[in-house]
Amino acid sequence: MSNQVEPELPIHDFPTATSVAEFERNIHDVRAKIDAAARSVDRDPADVRLLPVSKTVPEDRVRLAVAAGCHQLGENKVQEAKRKSENLADLGVEWSVIGHLQTNKARDVAAFASEFQALDNLRAAAALDRRLQAAGRSLDVYVQVNTSAEPQKYGLPPEELEAFLREMPNFQSLQVRGLMTLAIFSSDIPRVRTCFTLLRTLRDQLRDTDPELVGDGGLSMGMSGDYEVAIEEGATCVRVGQAIFGARQVPDSHYWPSAFPEA
16 A cells, blocks of 8 residues: 555445346446456456345346346345345345344345355354254355444454354354455545455464464455455455445445445
8 A cells, every 4th residue: 555645435326227238337337446446456356256235126126137147146134135035036146145143034044045244143153053054054154343343333353253263163064255344434545444454464364373264265345335445455255236236215224233334
């Protein structure tokens, strides 16, 4: 990083995509920005996975997005994800749950999800493991870390991460693939960047200590408003919703315990 003062993140007005062509255009534009951000720090753009986030999006428009090339989708709420996975089963979509999990929803996640990106407590890990073993399945997981130190946010405190990861081999059906975080909701790029830098640093430290703790060492970080910064700091998965689907009418508080950035 240079010592120059960085500009603020731009305020976006995301238009709603209502046709396959519009979805194709939005996906192309996002992918182009992903590629440019990766190349700006000498990374291979192919190392960054785009996870479109379809929360609140009606199923008819999800079908358009799939026709435009979205074959893996992220959802925050388990109930919404379960409903869509059932109603859109003919599309062959893989579903990634990216929001906080209540243990009473573990059976549902074990039944349909291909990935869970918000693991941050042992009770949820145990509940998922029990349900997955009963179903004869395994599940890729990312461990969520609260890198912004906001008390209302989900995620493990950084100082508790290593101890948590050392417990994960007890849950044989859960395969740790990396770490996940939500940056602070701010237009101040240096403050946002700090969250992403911290997650990468934690991953690198764990790799030095015990590489098996973080599996593939993936970093799921960055949403519609900040994914380019996240890629510059090492993101291997960016969770992008509004830049693909359009602005949402549902407030952030519907999905997060307080006002956090939308995917």
